[in-house]
Amino acid sequence: MSDLHVYLIAPNGLKFKQPLGLFIDNEWRSSSRGMGIPTINPANEEEICTVHAADTKDVDMAVEAARRAFNGEWRTLDTSVRGELLYKLAGLIEQHADVLATIDAWDNGKTYHAARNEDVVGAISLLRYYAGWSDKIHGKVIDPNADKLAYVMREPIGVCGAIIPWNFPLVNMVTKVAPALAAGNTLIVKAAEQTPLSALYFANLVKEAGIPAGVVNVLNGTGREVGSAIAAHADIDMITFTGSTPTGKQIMKNAASTLKRVTLETGGKSPMLVFPDADLEQAVRWGHRGIMSNQGQVCSATSRIFVHADIYEDFVNQFKAEVERISKVGDPFHSDTFQGPQVTRDQFDRVLSYMETGKREGARLVCGGKAFKNVRGKGFYVAPTVFADVTDSMAIVQDEVFGPFVVIAPFHEESEAIKRANSTVFGLGASVFTKDISRALRVSKRIQSGTIWINSSNDDDVRVPFGGYKQSGFGREMGEEGIEAFTITKSVHINLNARL
Numbered sequence: 238m239s240d241l242h243v244y245l246i247a248p249n250g251l252k253f254k255q256p257l258g259l260f261i262d263n264e265w266r267s268s269s270r271g272m273g274i275p276t277i278n279p280a281n282e283e284e285i286c287t288v289h290a291a292d293t294k295d296v297d298m299a300v301e302a303a304r305r306a307f308n309g310e311w312r313t314l315d316t317s318v319r320g321e322l323l324y325k326l327a328g329l330i331e332q333h334a335d336v337l338a339t340i341d342a343w344d345n346g347k348t349y350h351a352a353r354n355e356d357v358v359g360a361i362s363l364l365r366y367y368a369g370w371s372d373k374i375h376g377k378v379i380d381p382n383a384d385k386l387a388y389v390m391r392e393p394i395g396v397c398g399a400i401i402p403w404n405f406p407l408v409n410m411v412t413k414v415a416p417a418l419a420a421g422n423t424l425i426v427k428a429a430e431q432t433p434l435s436a437l438y439f440a441n442l443v444k445e446a447g448i449p450a451g452v453v454n455v456l457n458g459t460g461r462e463v464g465s466a467i468a469a470h471a472d473i474d475m476i477t478f479t480g481s482t483p484t485g486k487q488i489m490k491n492a493a494s495t496l497k498r499v500t501l502e503t504g505g506k507s508p509m510l511v512f513p514d515a516d517l518e519q520a521v522r523w524g525h526r527g528i529m530s531n532q533g534q535v536c537s538a539t540s541r542i543f544v545h546a547d548i549y550e551d552f553v554n555q556f557k558a559e560v561e562r563i564s565k566v567g568d569p570f571h572s573d574t575f576q577g578p579q580v581t582r583d584q585f586d587r588v589l590s591y592m593e594t595g596k597r598e599g600a601r602l603v604c605g606g607k608a609f610k611n612v613r614g615k616g617f618y619v620a621p622t623v624f625a626d627v628t629d630s631m632a633i634v635q636d637e638v639f640g641p642f643v644v645i646a647p648f649h650e651e652s653e654a655i656k657r658a659n660s661t662v663f664g665l666g667a668s669v670f671t672k673d674i675s676r677a678l679r680v681s682k683r684i685q686s687g688t689i690w691i692n693s694s695n696d697d698d699v700r701v702p703f704g705g706y707k708q709s710g711f712g713r714e715m716g717e718e719g720i721e722a723f724t725i726t727k728s729v730h731i732n733l734n735a736r737l
């Protein structure tokens with residue numbers, strides 16, 4: 238492969254220059270091996286373009302650049318200047334918002350509306366939020382006695398490897414890049430091979446913002462080769478990963494060889510509990526958005542709904558009506574589309590296979606349960622699917638499906654609902670619907686989950702930490718904890734008087 242850029246015309250008519258190469262040291266380069274990865278439009282299964290695929294030699298080169306940058310001017314830059322660079326980058330994303338949203342809608346299949354108003358807006362908020370933190374990372378002083386003073390500094394960790402999933406290509410990357418840079422680290426970003434384009438476009442903006450060479454390097458490549466090489470690399474100090482639980486386990490194993498710091502944001506099967514006093518209409522609406530948004534490809538999607546027996550049938554009927562009213566499946570660029578295609582054929586097949594599993598396991602199919610056929614007969618579209626009357630031992634209740642696919646079951650007692658909410662290996666999010674404040678807080682205390690939403694679902698906020706319990710991972714992103722994760726503590730002891 239030699240071309241480092243291509244001019245593209247997106248389905249919405251937008252023309253832009255798409256980088257294709259490896260972004261190392263603020264320069265575009267060809268991959269060492271000359272190999273490419275095609276990226277596919279999931280709405281029509283046609284190739285958009287082919288990007289350069291890195292190999293382990295390219296990873297080494299990117300790590301060398303990131304190490305040089307870490308040891309160079311980036312390290313000594315005034316912290317408020319780091320903040321200004323992030324504000325500048327946020328401004329550039331705002332200027333290029335239409336292109337970035339177009340790329341993610343085209344490459345991932347998410348609706349343009351969501352890409353523009355949620356992903357791009359989220360990326361801007363994250364950059365501005367962490368820009369503000371850049372000059373507010375403080376240590377502390379410990380004053381144990383007359384002979385001694387100690388202080389604790391929070392230093393950047395060093396060179397970080399950020400491994401990005403395909404469900405929120407831009408915003409997931411920025412969730413890692415913004416706090417890592419604010420804290421003074423440098424980065425190798427590996428975009429997901431299914432959705433590589435927005436990360437490359439973003440790299441140009443990094444350079445334009447004036448961020449020094451080597452601070453952010455962006456590589457494409459497969460998880461097996463490039464992801465593993467990053468996880469195992471001897472000169473990378475930390476891995477920040479978002480993706481599936483099995484891949485998280487693999488990364489932890491590879492990172493163990495050099496005892497790297499690891500933060501993992503992995504899978505989920507997040508429960509929603511609806512008590513009899515809940516506002517039923519609101520519970521249905523939040524529950525629907527909680528599972529059906531982004532084609533159900535959300536790690537904290539509320540994919541298991543437990544409803545009190547007294548209101549169970551009403552809930553199921555209203556949920557079905559909400560799916561019929563809102564979940565319009567179609568072209569991601571049409572303004573009335575709520576649900577685009579699944580990201581890849583693999584994901585499409587996975588969701589379809591769980592539909593068959595649900596039928597085989599004897600759950601009641603309320604709606605969906607099949608591929609969605611559009612007029613062109615192309616694209617990875619599935620019908621939004623609801624199974625009711627499920628039992629906890631079913632695979633469709635235990636496994637993360639990662640699609641517009643929800644299971645609903647009745648419960649009778651609060652303690653039973655809590656027990657069932659906790660009965661998977663995951664613990665990412667949970668939603669509780671009730672007007673009884675004591676019950677809401679009591680239940681929240683007992684659910685093993687990194688996030689609880691009371692009377693809402695998935696309304697996350699850049700200022701509030703997010704992350705998992707159990708096999709949903711560890712480490713937190715967003716909020717103050719999100720920047721602490723990219724710092725390391727240094728303790729300095731000062732002898733004031735004591736003589737040996």
Ligand code: ADP
Pocket residue numbers: 400401402403427428429430458459460461463464465468479480481482484485487488
């Ligand atoms: P999915 O299984 O849904 O495709 P993954 O968790 O495998 O999601 O992918 C998330 C990210 O992890 C992608 O960037 C992918 O390339 C990367 N990845 C996959 N396998 C590995 C691995 N063994 N080591 C490091 N990264 C990996």
